[in-house]
Amino acid sequence: xxxxxxxxxxxxxxxxxVTAALAKEEGFQLEALTFRYNQKHLLEVDFARKxxxxxxxxxxxxxxxxxxxxQSALISKSNLKIYEGGQIRTIEKNDIPATYVPARxxxxxxxxxxxxxxxxxxxxxxxxxxxxxxxxxxxxxxFFEAFSQMAQxxxxxxxxxxxxxxxxxxxxxxxxxxIKKGFDLGVDFSLTHSCYQPQAGGLLCGRCDxxxxxxxxxxxxxxxxxxxxxxx
Amino acid sequence: xxxxxxxxxxxxxxxxxVTAALAKEEGFQLEALTFRYNQKHLLEVDFARKxxxxxxxxxxxxxxxxxxxxQSALISKSNLKIYEGGQIRTIEKNDIPATYVPARxxxxxxxxxxxxxxxxxxxxxxxxxxxxxxxxxxxxxxFFEAFSQMAQxxxxxxxxxxxxxxxxxxxxxxxxxxIKKGFDLGVDFSLTHSCYQPQAGGLLCGRCDxxxxxxxxxxxxxxxxxxxxxxx
Numbered sequence: 001x002x003x004x005x006x007x008x009x010x011x012x013x014x015x016x017x018v019t020a021a022l023a024k025e026e027g028f029q030l031e032a033l034t035f036r037y038n039q040k041h042l043l044e045v046d047f048a049r050k051x052x053x054x055x056x057x058x059x060x061x062x063x064x065x066x067x068x069x070x071q072s073a074l075i076s077k078s079n080l081k082i083y084e085g086g087q088i089r090t091i092e093k094n095d096i097p098a099t100y101v102p103a104r105x106x107x108x109x110x111x112x113x114x115x116x117x118x119x120x121x122x123x124x125x126x127x128x129x130x131x132x133x134x135x136x137x138x139x140x141x142x143f144f145e146a147f148s149q150m151a152q153x154x155x156x157x158x159x160x161x162x163x164x165x166x167x168x169x170x171x172x173x174x175x176x177x178x179i180k181k182g183f184d185l186g187v188d189f190s191l192t193h194s195c196y197q198p199q200a201g202g203l204l205c206g207r208c209d210x211x212x213x214x215x216x217x218x219x220x221x222x223x224x225x226x227x228x229x230x231x232x
Numbered sequence: 233x234x235x236x237x238x239x240x241x242x243x244x245x246x247x248x249x250v251t252a253a254l255a256k257e258e259g260f261q262l263e264a265l266t267f268r269y270n271q272k273h274l275l276e277v278d279f280a281r282k283x284x285x286x287x288x289x290x291x292x293x294x295x296x297x298x299x300x301x302x303q304s305a306l307i308s309k310s311n312l313k314i315y316e317g318g319q320i321r322t323i324e325k326n327d328i329p330a331t332y333v334p335a336r337x338x339x340x341x342x343x344x345x346x347x348x349x350x351x352x353x354x355x356x357x358x359x360x361x362x363x364x365x366x367x368x369x370x371x372x373x374x375f376f377e378a379f380s381q382m383a384q385x386x387x388x389x390x391x392x393x394x395x396x397x398x399x400x401x402x403x404x405x406x407x408x409x410x411i412k413k414g415f416d417l418g419v420d421f422s423l424t425h426s427c428y429q430p431q432a433g434g435l436l437c438g439r440c441d442x443x444x445x446x447x448x449x450x451x452x453x454x455x456x457x458x459x460x461x462x463x464x
Contacts, residue, residue: 063301066295068293069346070350071351072350100388101346102350102389103387106342106345106346106383110338113338114338117335118301118303138386138387146382146386147386149381149382150382151338153369153378154369155335156328158369
């Protein structure tokens with residue numbers, strides 16, 4: 001299997017952009033997978049395309065998941081509410097929010113695994129983190145460990161001893177630390193999008209979990225946020 | 233979560249048909265997921281549709297996986313050869329054949345998991361078995377155990393204690409036993425398709441692993457095989 005090639009889950013958000021920058025710095029040539037799953041923030045896919053160009057990635061595969069698979073506040077036409085009071089959730093509260101999308105990272109990583117095995121790659125990058133995050137179970141280290149274990153027994157490469165590595169370089173970083181790293185590596189944050197409910201003209205809503213975490217992160221990192229927010 | 237509803241992976245093959253019959257006999261109302269992944273035997277999807285009607289299933293979701301994800305002899309336009317000498321592989325030989333599709337069951341089960349969690353179902357049926365099979369790693373009990381463990385830590389329902397069950401009622405049955413069970417339950421085997429490389433008019437090729445295992449199974453079960461094979 002190739003040692004300097006990797007597969008990355010590239011959403012178009014800030015975290016996957018910084019993950020791509022870190023992987024490139026490590027010397028990886030990346031191929032990206034991006035998903036359209038009727039997310040309300042489908043706009044992020046346009047940003048993922050811009051990032052593919054910005055990072056000069058070798059290839060991007062865009063994958064469509066039928067609307068019927070997921071029930072979540074994040075999915076178009078869902079009646080569930082994205083907003084929950086304008087406070088950032090903390091891990092301690094342990095209340096998985098309505099924006100949780102059932103088994104989303106499980107599906108995304110499964111595609112990454114199939115693609116990686118098909119093209120002979122063992123390193124799979126995902127920009128998950130559990131410091132400033134929304135409490136999703138499929139972002140936690142115990143999930144990635146269990147997924148890796150499953151990949152080892154469920155694939156030909158795994159059975160033959162070529163272990164896949166699910167690489168999560170942001171897992172234990174705060175959003176401010178992620179932003180600082182990205183800034184130091186020259187990531188153009190204007191090519192990232194972090195809002196669950198983009199407003200007219202693509203403006204960031206400024207009040208969903210994702211926007212709140214982004215704003216706080218840029219403020220703490222003392223980096224200018226190029227995101228254009230809705231003015232209320 | 234619902235106790236008498238289940239999600240089934242329905243390919244249109246013999247095994248998934250008998251699995252559906254067994255699940256129905258247990259009292260489950262089933263919703264089916266069927267995949268188009270540029271398989272050479274895309275014809276099986278037509279049979280899956282017929283089985284949905286035969287079993288009077290509540291719903292079927294058909295999911296498309298892009299051609300770029302899988303490299304395998306089973307995929308259209310692949311140069312890899314399906315045939316390998318006309319002998320049925322045995323587990324002991326431990327040579328995973330060219331018809332292995334990387335992480336296929338991992339993707340299929342991930343979709344089933346997402347859909348099950350979305351609709352509040354915990355039982356997921358898959359017609360895998362390891363007696364008369366092709367040696368695929370993602371059909372083995374250790375894989376299903378690892379997948380279940382991963383599902384438990386990676387989903388909201390799992391974290392809350394509502395464990396998903398990956399149900400594999402055929403896992404330890406021979407093909408002949410599967411066919412006998414299906415026969416006893418009234419499965420119409422003419423609505424199943426088991427060939428990796430269907431010939432003109434939908435005839436079964438009679439010499440791929442899947443056909444060889446099917447023919448042997450019907451012969452041993454002393455049940456008439458309604459499959460129409462290419463005459464050579």
